[in-house]
Amino acid sequence: MKICVIGAGAIGGMLGAKLTLGGNDVTFVEKNAAHAKAIAADGLKIVAHDGSETVARGLTVVDEIAKAGKQDLVIVAVKAHQIPGISGELRGLFGPETTVMTVQNGIPFWYFYKLDGPYENRRIEAVDPTGELEKNIERDRIVGCVVYPAGEVIAPGVIKHVEGDRYSVGELDGSQSERVKKLSETLVAAGFKSFVLEDIRSEIWLKLWGNLSFNPISALTHGTLAGMARYEPAKELVANMMREAQEIAGKLGITFRHTIEKRIAGAESVGEHKTSMLQDVEAGRALEVEALVGAVVELGRLTETPTPHINAVYACTKLLDKVMTDGNVAFPPVPKGGAAAERELAAARS
Numbered sequence: 603m604k605i606c607v608i609g610a611g612a613i614g615g616m617l618g619a620k621l622t623l624g625g626n627d628v629t630f631v632e633k634n635a636a637h638a639k640a641i642a643a644d645g646l647k648i649v650a651h652d653g654s655e656t657v658a659r660g661l662t663v664v665d666e667i668a669k670a671g672k673q674d675l676v677i678v679a680v681k682a683h684q685i686p687g688i689s690g691e692l693r694g695l696f697g698p699e700t701t702v703m704t705v706q707n708g709i710p711f712w713y714f715y716k717l718d719g720p721y722e723n724r725r726i727e728a729v730d731p732t733g734e735l736e737k738n739i740e741r742d743r744i745v746g747c748v749v750y751p752a753g754e755v756i757a758p759g760v761i762k763h764v765e766g767d768r769y770s771v772g773e774l775d776g777s778q779s780e781r782v783k784k785l786s787e788t789l790v791a792a793g794f795k796s797f798v799l800e801d802i803r804s805e806i807w808l809k810l811w812g813n814l815s816f817n818p819i820s821a822l823t824h825g826t827l828a829g830m831a832r833y834e835p836a837k838e839l840v841a842n843m844m845r846e847a848q849e850i851a852g853k854l855g856i857t858f859r860h861t862i863e864k865r866i867a868g869a870e871s872v873g874e875h876k877t878s879m880l881q882d883v884e885a886g887r888a889l890e891v892e893a894l895v896g897a898v899v900e901l902g903r904l905t906e907t908p909t910p911h912i913n914a915v916y917a918c919t920k921l922l923d924k925v926m927t928d929g930n931v932a933f934p935p936v937p938k939g940g941a942a943a944e945r946e947l948a949a950a951r952s
Contacts, residue, residue, distance in 0.1 A: 614679025640759025772802030886932030
């Protein structure tokens with residue numbers, strides 16, 4: 603299969619590397635010059651959680667979407683807020699049968715496409731404010747995907763795989779089409795777990811439960827997954843945000859197969875992992891606030907569901923993003939011993 607992966611970050615990189623090793627013809631579109639150069643020269647190295655390494659070599663890497671050509675499958679692996687800016691260029695990758703698989707966290711722009719009910723085909727304004735995505739990516743091309751692996755780029759051309767290998771996929775109308783079956787089989791052949799779901803939206807909400815709460819709280823506090831889950835005030839805030847989201851989802855016909863307690867325990871089991879939003883804070887990158895939190899606030903208003911805890915965290919995270927963007931600043935972690943050293947110095951001065 604001829605596959606183009608837009609973005610060679612943690613998720614896109616892992617997908618593209620393993621799909622290449624699985625015999626597919628993969629082209630990366632990667633804007634980070636150092637990362638792209640390293641991949642083109644030495645391949646893309648995946649460092650597993652057990653320390654083992656896998657390297658995919660001979661990868662095609664381009665810096666512009668227009669250079670990739672027509673594809674069988676386009677995997678959009680950039681952050682949700684980056685898609686509107688490139689959606690018009692994506693059309694150059696589309697042939698008559700090209701499938702688009704979106705792997706963003708949060709509520710996708712296509713959420714109400716092909717969904718029977720009072721909101722069918724309604725646009726999610728938080729993630730597609732100007733309608734660019736709706737205009738440039740035909741809904742019939744889209745296959746939904748829920749991503750469970752966690753990882754991070756630790757050096758140019760090197761991705762650390764923290765945990766997880768499951769990519770659940772599904773047609774927007776719940777059908778068991780030949781193309782979604784083939785997509786799942788392609789992912790399995792590359793070494794991933796992949797299931798074709800009849801209700802991809804319920805899986806989206808299950809994943810969103812954690813992203814909605816842990817991601818922004820970690821961005822605001824620099825807490826890890828385990829750190830938040832084990833600190834009772836933070837754990838309580840996470841649970842309250844999840845309850846509000848569950849009420850919204852229930853009004854949209856969603857049933858959760860796990861309890862809030864089990865979802866929090868699952869996050870804790872990942873350990874001292876930094877969420878993707880915290881990684882963005884430390885790198886000074888724009889935050890994926892709207893897809894993870896703003897869209898839920900929008901759905902709360904739409905369904906007339908009070909969301910006081912989500913609203914408060916949303917406001918604080920939006921302000922953090924504005925401070926970072928306006929001031930062009932990052933908030934890197936304090937080196938170990940730094941806070942203690944400052945306290946000792948203050949005590950000595952007093």
